[in-house]
Amino acid sequence: MATFLLVLVPILSLLPFSLSTLTMQPSETETSFQVMESMSSDRDWRVSNPDPCSPGQSWPGIECKPGSDNFLHVTRLDFGFGANPKCMQNATFPSLIFTLPHLQSLFLLNCFNNRRTSLSFPVLNDTSPNSYNSLQQLSLKSNPSLTGRIPAEISFFKSLQVLTLSQNNFSGNIPDSITSLTSLVHLDLSYNSLTGAVPVHIGQLLNLAGLDLSYNFLSGSIPTSIGNLGQLQKLDLSSNKLSGTIPEAVRSLSYLSFLALNNNKLSGKLPNGFYQLHNLQYFIMDDNPMFVPLPSEIGNLTRLQELRLANSGYSGSIPISFTLLTNLSTLSLENNKLTGAIPVGLTNLGKMYHLNLSRNMLNGVVPFTAGFVKRLGRNLDLSGNTGLCINGSDGYYDRADVGVGLCGGNASSTGTSLNSAVENESNGGSIRILGFCQFGICSNIMGALGFWGLCCYLL
Numbered sequence: 001m002a003t004f005l006l007v008l009v010p011i012l013s014l015l016p017f018s019l020s021t022l023t024m025q026p027s028e029t030e031t032s033f034q035v036m037e038s039m040s041s042d043r044d045w046r047v048s049n050p051d052p053c054s055p056g057q058s059w060p061g062i063e064c065k066p067g068s069d070n071f072l073h074v075t076r077l078d079f080g081f082g083a084n085p086k087c088m089q090n091a092t093f094p095s096l097i098f099t100l101p102h103l104q105s106l107f108l109l110n111c112f113n114n115r116r117t118s119l120s121f122p123v124l125n126d127t128s129p130n131s132y133n134s135l136q137q138l139s140l141k142s143n144p145s146l147t148g149r150i151p152a153e154i155s156f157f158k159s160l161q162v163l164t165l166s167q168n169n170f171s172g173n174i175p176d177s178i179t180s181l182t183s184l185v186h187l188d189l190s191y192n193s194l195t196g197a198v199p200v201h202i203g204q205l206l207n208l209a210g211l212d213l214s215y216n217f218l219s220g221s222i223p224t225s226i227g228n229l230g231q232l233q234k235l236d237l238s239s240n241k242l243s244g245t246i247p248e249a250v251r252s253l254s255y256l257s258f259l260a261l262n263n264n265k266l267s268g269k270l271p272n273g274f275y276q277l278h279n280l281q282y283f284i285m286d287d288n289p290m291f292v293p294l295p296s297e298i299g300n301l302t303r304l305q306e307l308r309l310a311n312s313g314y315s316g317s318i319p320i321s322f323t324l325l326t327n328l329s330t331l332s333l334e335n336n337k338l339t340g341a342i343p344v345g346l347t348n349l350g351k352m353y354h355l356n357l358s359r360n361m362l363n364g365v366v367p368f369t370a371g372f373v374k375r376l377g378r379n380l381d382l383s384g385n386t387g388l389c390i391n392g393s394d395g396y397y398d399r400a401d402v403g404v405g406l407c408g409g410n411a412s413s414t415g416t417s418l419n420s421a422v423e424n425e426s427n428g429g430s431i432r433i434l435g436f437c438q439f440g441i442c443s444n445i446m447g448a449l450g451f452w453g454l455c456c457y458l459l
Contacts, residue, residue, distance in 0.1 A: 203228030363387025
């Protein structure tokens with residue numbers, strides 16, 4: 001034992017410090033107290049936790065790390081959720097927090113709910129301590145009283161990798177200076193009241209993997225520079241006022257797996273390059289005035305799991321190529337101008353759990369098997385297509401309400417009518433009866449009306 005201690009003591013003497021003996025610099029300790037006292041009234045922090053970083057006495061929501069100067073430094077602060085300090089009712093944004101020189105991560109969730117406040121920066125001189133070079137994550141989320149513009153000074157944080165300013169009440173333009181944050185991997189400005197255009201130089205953020213500008217009032221076109229974001233995996237520009245067409249430059253977004261452009265004013269055909277996005281899994285583009293035929297090339301995007309193109313004026317038939325989307329779980333095409341029959345192959349899409357084809361002009365017999373209808377249940381909606389009907393012999397019409405009636409005379413008010421089931425076709429002077437004859441009840445009509453009765457009906 002004595003020999004072991006003789007070996008251990010020299011080894012310990014070589015260690016530059018022990019975490020239990022490290023302290024904070026007095027100036028950083030005082031700044032931490034001022035920040036905490038302006039944000040939280042959970043306790044008297046100076047009395048209950050006089051050393052914010054001391055093991056066993058450290059504050060909840062704080063993370064400290066030793067620096068090369070043998071002092072402990074605040075590297076992370078969390079407020080407003082979980083076991084972290086709760087924000088006081090009249091809290092305002094503490095700009096002093098950006099004078100913590102080693103701060104790497106700041107999370108403020110649901111902190112500013114009553115008193116109007118804004119994202120601001122302290123007035124500093126060249127020698128003032130600051131976190132401009134250290135901050136890597138800034139997340140200010142769900143703060144309805146956080147108002148005003150996103151300040152151009154946001155570009156001071158040159159090391160910033162994650163910037164989340166969602167579900168606040170920011171207004172005005174997105175500052176162009178934000179495009180100088182070239183270390184950004186994730187940018188989320190969603191659910192604000194931002195106006196103006198998407199920054200034209202957004203393509204300078206070459207490391208960006210996620211971009212979410214949804215639920216704002218952004219207008220103008222999607223900038224072509226967006227094609228420079230070669231690492232982008234998620235792009236959400238939904239619920240804005242964007243117009244024009246999707247730029248051809250999207251062909252370069254080879255890693256893109258999620259694309260949401262719904263609820264805008266986009267129109268026209270999808271660019272040819274769009275069909276090269278072979279990693280795309282979610283394409284959500286409801287509620288845009290497209291007014292073009294439904295493109296068959298979408299069938300090339302075989303990794304698609306969710307495809308939503310509702311309420312966009314699409315016309316023509318549902319392309320047969322859609323039956324190649326074997327990973328599809330959701331297909332939403334309601335409230336368009338689609339015609340023709342439902343492709344039989346859709347019933348073979350074994351991962352499908354939500355299908356909405358309602359409020360179109362589809363016709364013919366619903367081709368789905370009983371197993372398909374049972375699996376989708378209420379997630380299958382075919383209503384509002386007066387030309388569709390279910391063949392009663394399939395045996396599932398009484399177990400599922402899919403929004404259409406039985407083919408033939410027993411059709412419900414939402415199903416096929418007699419007029420839509422009989423088609424007059426002039427072909428070399430002959431008249432061909434479709435609908436009822438193909439459902440095997442032509443003899444019943446003949447028996448009830450007689451030959452002349454049927455001719456009078458057709459006339």
